[in-house]
Amino acid sequence: MNTSVNIAGVEFKNPVMTASGTFGSGMEYGSFVDLNKLGAVVTKGVASVPWEGNPTIRVTETASGMLNAIGLQNPGIEVFRKRDLKFLEDFDTRVIVNVCGKSEEEYLEVVRVLGEEKRVDMLEINVSCPNVKEGAIAFGQNAKALFSITEKIKKEAKQPVIMKLSPNVTDITEMARAAEAAGADAISLINTITGMKIDVNRKSFVLANRTGGLSGPAIKPVAVRMVYQCVQAVKIPIIGMGGIANAEDALEFILAGATGVAVGMMNFHDPMTTLKVIKGIEEYMERTGCSDIKELIGAVR
Amino acid sequence: MITEQAVVLSSEKLSEGIFSMWLETAVAGNAMPGQFAGLYPGREDTLLQRPISICEIDKKAGAIRLVYRVAGKGTDWLSRCASGDSFRILGPCGNGFDTKKAEGLSLLVGGGIGVPPMLELGKALADAGKEFKFVLGYRNSDMFLYEDFAKVSGEENILIATDDGSAGVHGTVVDAITSSGLKAGTVFACGPMPMLRALKGYASQAGIKAWISLEERMACGVGACLGCVCRTVNKDEHSMVNNARVCVEGPVFDAEDVDI
Known part of the structure; x- marks a missing residue:
C-alpha cells in the first residue's frame, strides 16, 4: 500500500500534517505522538522578531469548535532556529515552517534566514491570520497584494513555497489563481473563519481581541467546499484543512482534490488525532482495495 | 502527561453548583498538589478539555479527586456522570505547588x-x-x-x-x-x-x-496553543516575550514574577 504523496517535488510518507499553530513545533506533543509517523510537522508561525501576541482572553470554545485570537505570539526566528529546528533534526518527517510578518520586508527576512536551514523542507506563508492588525491578512484578502508578496517571496525562497489562504474572502478561487500566477508552488486552506462570541452575563466580548478565528469540525463543510473550488481553479497542489477529526474527514478533503491534509484544532481535543487519521486512511485503503493514495486525490469531480 | 479513559468511582454534589468526583486513572501516578487534569466531556459539541485542579491524590488506589463548579455545558455533563461512567482525561498538567x-x-x-x-x-x-x-x-x-x-x-x-x-x-x-x-x-x-x-x-x-x-482560558493544556498566557515581569525563556504559559510554566507562579 502506498500512502506517499508528492507536493512541489517534496515527497511525504503520508499526506497527514499538523496545521500551523495547533502543534507548536511538535515538542509539546512528543509524549503523545511519534513525530516520525507524520507526513509533516507544520510549525507555528514565526516572525523576524519575537511577538507578544494579543491580551487574554485568547481562546473560547464554541459549538463543535473554538475561537482563537492568539495574535501569532512567537519567539522570533533566531530562537526558533536554535531551539525548534534543532529539536526537529532528530525526526524523520518533513518540516514545513509557517512564516508571518507585519510587512513585506519582515516576511522576506524570515524567508532568507530559513533559506540557510537544511532541516526546512517547505515554507508556508501566513497571509491569512485574522487576529493581527498589521500585515498578515492584509496580504491575503486582496488578490493584487497576494500576487505581489508571493512573487517577492518566491524570488528569495530556497524552499518550495505554500501560500496559506484565508476563507474570509468573497471568492477564494481568485486568491488561489493569484498565488499560482505569482509562482506559488502550492496553496493550503483554509485558515480560520472570522467569528465573534459575546458573554451575555458580562455583556461584553469574550475575546480580548473581540473577534477571533473559528476552527474545528464546525467549519469542515466550508473548508471542503473551498478546497474543491480551488482544485478546479488551479493546477498547483493543495493542502486541505479545517475541522479534520478522523480519517473520514481527511478523505473528504483528499477526494475533493487535496494532496495533503492537516489536523488542526482536533489536536487539542485528542493529542493522538493525527495518528488515528493516518491509521484510518490505511484501513480505508485496505477495505476499498486502493493500493495507492494518489488514486483517491480528486476522485470526486 | 498521559491521556486515557478515566473511570468515575463516585460523584456527589457538595453544595449549590459544586461537585466532587473520584476518578480511577493512571494520572494519579505522577500527580502533585496544585497540578490539574483536563477532562473531555463526552459530547460532540464541547471538544476542549476542562482544566480542573486536583483536590486529592490517592496513589495506592490510582485515583484522584476533583472538586469543581458547574460553569457550562461541559461541567454540567461531568456532574451528571455516575459511578462506572468514563470519559477521557489528560494529565497531570502544569507544575503544581513545590x-x-x-x-x-x-x-x-x-x-x-x-x-x-x-x-x-x-x-x-x-x-x-x-x-x-x-x-x-x-x-x-x-x-x-x-x-x-x-x-x-x-x-x-x-x-x-x-x-x-x-x-x-x-x-x-x-x-x-x-x-x-x-x-x-x-x-x-x-x-x-x-x-x-x-x-x-x-x-x-x-x-x-x-x-x-493562576487560571486562564485554555485550549490544549500542553503548551502548544499559547491560549492561556499570563503577563510576566521578566522575559519568559520559552516565549522570549513577557508571557508565560499558565498550563506549562504554571499554573503556580512566584507572585513576584507575574504581572497581575
Missing part, C-alpha cells in the same frame, strides 16, 4: 473554587512535617470541603472568611490573616484574581514568598 518551598508557617489560602487544591497541598505538607494553617474564603457559611480540611489540620488550624459574614471573619482572606495576628513564612494560594492580587501585596509587605495558582 512543598520544598514551604518556610516557617505556611498559609494555604483558597478562595471559592480555588479552595479544593489546598486540601492535597495540606496533606503533602503534613507528610513533610511542615507547619501550616488553612485560610479558606467562601461566599457564605455553606463551606464545602470544610470537614475534609478539618481532618487534615484540625479545626483550630483553619481560618475562615466569608463574603456575607455568616461564618468566620466578615471580609476577605487577607482580613482573616491580618486579624489573626499570624506571622506567615510562606503563602500558597489559589482563587479569584482580586484575592491573588491582595495576597501578592500582603506577601510583598511581609517580605515573604507567595506561590499563587
Whole structure:
C-alpha cells in the first residue's frame, strides 16, 4: 500500500500534517505522538522578531469548535532556529515552517534566514491570520497584494513555497489563481473563519481581541467546499484543512482534490488525532482495495 | 502527561453548583498538589478539555479527586456522570505547588473554587512535617470541603472568611490573616484574581514568598496553543516575550514574577 504523496517535488510518507499553530513545533506533543509517523510537522508561525501576541482572553470554545485570537505570539526566528529546528533534526518527517510578518520586508527576512536551514523542507506563508492588525491578512484578502508578496517571496525562497489562504474572502478561487500566477508552488486552506462570541452575563466580548478565528469540525463543510473550488481553479497542489477529526474527514478533503491534509484544532481535543487519521486512511485503503493514495486525490469531480 | 479513559468511582454534589468526583486513572501516578487534569466531556459539541485542579491524590488506589463548579455545558455533563461512567482525561498538567518551598508557617489560602487544591497541598505538607494553617474564603457559611480540611489540620488550624459574614471573619482572606495576628513564612494560594492580587501585596509587605495558582482560558493544556498566557515581569525563556504559559510554566507562579 502506498500512502506517499508528492507536493512541489517534496515527497511525504503520508499526506497527514499538523496545521500551523495547533502543534507548536511538535515538542509539546512528543509524549503523545511519534513525530516520525507524520507526513509533516507544520510549525507555528514565526516572525523576524519575537511577538507578544494579543491580551487574554485568547481562546473560547464554541459549538463543535473554538475561537482563537492568539495574535501569532512567537519567539522570533533566531530562537526558533536554535531551539525548534534543532529539536526537529532528530525526526524523520518533513518540516514545513509557517512564516508571518507585519510587512513585506519582515516576511522576506524570515524567508532568507530559513533559506540557510537544511532541516526546512517547505515554507508556508501566513497571509491569512485574522487576529493581527498589521500585515498578515492584509496580504491575503486582496488578490493584487497576494500576487505581489508571493512573487517577492518566491524570488528569495530556497524552499518550495505554500501560500496559506484565508476563507474570509468573497471568492477564494481568485486568491488561489493569484498565488499560482505569482509562482506559488502550492496553496493550503483554509485558515480560520472570522467569528465573534459575546458573554451575555458580562455583556461584553469574550475575546480580548473581540473577534477571533473559528476552527474545528464546525467549519469542515466550508473548508471542503473551498478546497474543491480551488482544485478546479488551479493546477498547483493543495493542502486541505479545517475541522479534520478522523480519517473520514481527511478523505473528504483528499477526494475533493487535496494532496495533503492537516489536523488542526482536533489536536487539542485528542493529542493522538493525527495518528488515528493516518491509521484510518490505511484501513480505508485496505477495505476499498486502493493500493495507492494518489488514486483517491480528486476522485470526486 | 498521559491521556486515557478515566473511570468515575463516585460523584456527589457538595453544595449549590459544586461537585466532587473520584476518578480511577493512571494520572494519579505522577500527580502533585496544585497540578490539574483536563477532562473531555463526552459530547460532540464541547471538544476542549476542562482544566480542573486536583483536590486529592490517592496513589495506592490510582485515583484522584476533583472538586469543581458547574460553569457550562461541559461541567454540567461531568456532574451528571455516575459511578462506572468514563470519559477521557489528560494529565497531570502544569507544575503544581513545590512543598520544598514551604518556610516557617505556611498559609494555604483558597478562595471559592480555588479552595479544593489546598486540601492535597495540606496533606503533602503534613507528610513533610511542615507547619501550616488553612485560610479558606467562601461566599457564605455553606463551606464545602470544610470537614475534609478539618481532618487534615484540625479545626483550630483553619481560618475562615466569608463574603456575607455568616461564618468566620466578615471580609476577605487577607482580613482573616491580618486579624489573626499570624506571622506567615510562606503563602500558597489559589482563587479569584482580586484575592491573588491582595495576597501578592500582603506577601510583598511581609517580605515573604507567595506561590499563587493562576487560571486562564485554555485550549490544549500542553503548551502548544499559547491560549492561556499570563503577563510576566521578566522575559519568559520559552516565549522570549513577557508571557508565560499558565498550563506549562504554571499554573503556580512566584507572585513576584507575574504581572497581575
